[in-house]
Amino acid sequence: MSQQKAYSPGTVLVLVGTKRGLFLLTSRDRETWEVETTALKGRRIFFATLDQREGQRLYAAENGDFFGTFLRYSDDFGQTWHEPEVGIQFPEGGQQKLENIWTIVPGHPNEAGTIYAGIDPASLWVSTDSGVHWEINPGLANHPTRDRWEPGAGGLCLHTIVADSSNASRMWVGISAVGCMRTDDGGQNWVFANKNTRADFLPEKYPEFGQCIHRFVQHPTKTDVLYQQNHCGIYKSMNAGDDWIDIQHNLPSDFGFPIALDAHNPDTVYVIVEDQDGRNNVNEQFTVYRTVNGGEEWQSLTEGLPAGPGVRLGVLRHGMCTDTLDPCGVYVGTNTGQLFATNNRGDSWRLIADFLPPIYSVTATVLV
Amino acid sequence: MDSQATIPSATVILPYVLRAKAGNHKSIMVAGSTIREIIDALDHDFPGLQFNLCYETGELRPFVNIFLDRENIRYLQGLETPVQMGATIHILQSVAGGCPDTLTAPAEPLRRKL
Numbered sequence: 001m002s003q004q005k006a007y008s009p010g011t012v013l014v015l016v017g018t019k020r021g022l023f024l025l026t027s028r029d030r031e032t033w034e035v036e037t038t039a040l041k042g043r044r045i046f047f048a049t050l051d052q053r054e055g056q057r058l059y060a061a062e063n064g065d066f067f068g069t070f071l072r073y074s075d076d077f078g079q080t081w082h083e084p085e086v087g088i089q090f091p092e093g094g095q096q097k098l099e100n101i102w103t104i105v106p107g108h109p110n111e112a113g114t115i116y117a118g119i120d121p122a123s124l125w126v127s128t129d130s131g132v133h134w135e136i137n138p139g140l141a142n143h144p145t146r147d148r149w150e151p152g153a154g155g156l157c158l159h160t161i162v163a164d165s166s167n168a169s170r171m172w173v174g175i176s177a178v179g180c181m182r183t184d185d186g187g188q189n190w191v192f193a194n195k196n197t198r199a200d201f202l203p204e205k206y207p208e209f210g211q212c213i214h215r216f217v218q219h220p221t222k223t224d225v226l227y228q229q230n231h232c233g234i235y236k237s238m239n240a241g242d243d244w245i246d247i248q249h250n251l252p253s254d255f256g257f258p259i260a261l262d263a264h265n266p267d268t269v270y271v272i273v274e275d276q277d278g279r280n281n282v283n284e285q286f287t288v289y290r291t292v293n294g295g296e297e298w299q300s301l302t303e304g305l306p307a308g309p310g311v312r313l314g315v316l317r318h319g320m321c322t323d324t325l326d327p328c329g330v331y332v333g334t335n336t337g338q339l340f341a342t343n344n345r346g347d348s349w350r351l352i353a354d355f356l357p358p359i360y361s362v363t364a365t366v367l368v
Numbered sequence: 369m370d371s372q373a374t375i376p377s378a379t380v381i382l383p384y385v386l387r388a389k390a391g392n393h394k395s396i397m398v399a400g401s402t403i404r405e406i407i408d409a410l411d412h413d414f415p416g417l418q419f420n421l422c423y424e425t426g427e428l429r430p431f432v433n434i435f436l437d438r439e440n441i442r443y444l445q446g447l448e449t450p451v452q453m454g455a456t457i458h459i460l461q462s463v464a465g466g467c468p469d470t471l472t473a474p475a476e477p478l479r480r481k482l
Contacts, residue, residue, distance in 0.1 A: 065431060067432065083416065087416075093424075093425070094424060096424065097423035
């Protein structure tokens, strides 16, 4: 992989996917930030991530307004981009068509080259050669309940992929509005993992599947522990998704999209719940909510975040992330183009970029 | 009889954003009896270009417009529109400004509840 552009090791790189372009923010100290554009100017970028397992390859999900949807990769931090030789496409002449690519996730650390993508229509795609060739996971694509899966308004999208950090055969995916699914055999078979999560919009409130899951994350050391933000609640699982516990407690809403976790203090979890009708902050104070005890209670984090009668900020499902430093950095991008950050676990926040296009996703990586 | 001689050739004018994928050509002479054959021929010469224009199902992408001698093929016979020798085919993107967010936003709206 060629490297034309380089950053110092230890630099924090935040990839910001927006409605009109992919932006890079970099900082050595998480105090001052440099904002750069990439060659994907004006493109509709749902998601981007950097894979450092073998070189530094950047992947982006470009869901074009006009000429199609493409996963692209770059080995020079976005200056030039490549299309896969065999990309994410359904067979020609069939009934299915690629709508949007929602997420791209590097696989296990010991499987350099393996990378996953989740798309609409809901399916999991796998590359074992760093994104050059892609193929669909047939176990999920041919799931016996597949013809009963219903979309959310964002489409029938597979938006979350968690490759178990401790077990290469285990993985979870999140599909709206199907719910959480898990494989324990490397993707051959998939089971639903939605017990005790609500689907208030269905006649059956606790179905086997049909939940509108929004995002979930895995505890980095207690790998059976998952945290989930759902359309209808915030949940925690202690048993790999076999069942879930409602941890909304004192949160002012059960509705929100993103969820993120402090890698060094993994009982610390961040959510941004919203007013369900407005899809923005519940009151006049834009707030990030933090639990430091695994969801037993939630704190409102507001220092440095805007407030007032005109403050109505929304954050999409991939619009919040954490870095892996200690103290944890948290990054929140709004659908009106503000990017807020904290370098002290959320105790105080700063606006590190403004006037961006609507932000779809943020991902943070500490460069090696 | 040379079968190639019976296939009409047309001049295809590409939009700026697709030219890099087609050898940086602004226009290309392509042989084909229908618009679909023209697209097939383009894809043969420049693999992957068809996917920019059509879904895997074969249907034309909604915001791609193809004009055959200034007529939008959607108002002719679509991709099966016959192509005459010497025709000029423009491939353009739609003027899609003002498109409702519901068509493009990746948020998770309330469709299930409506």
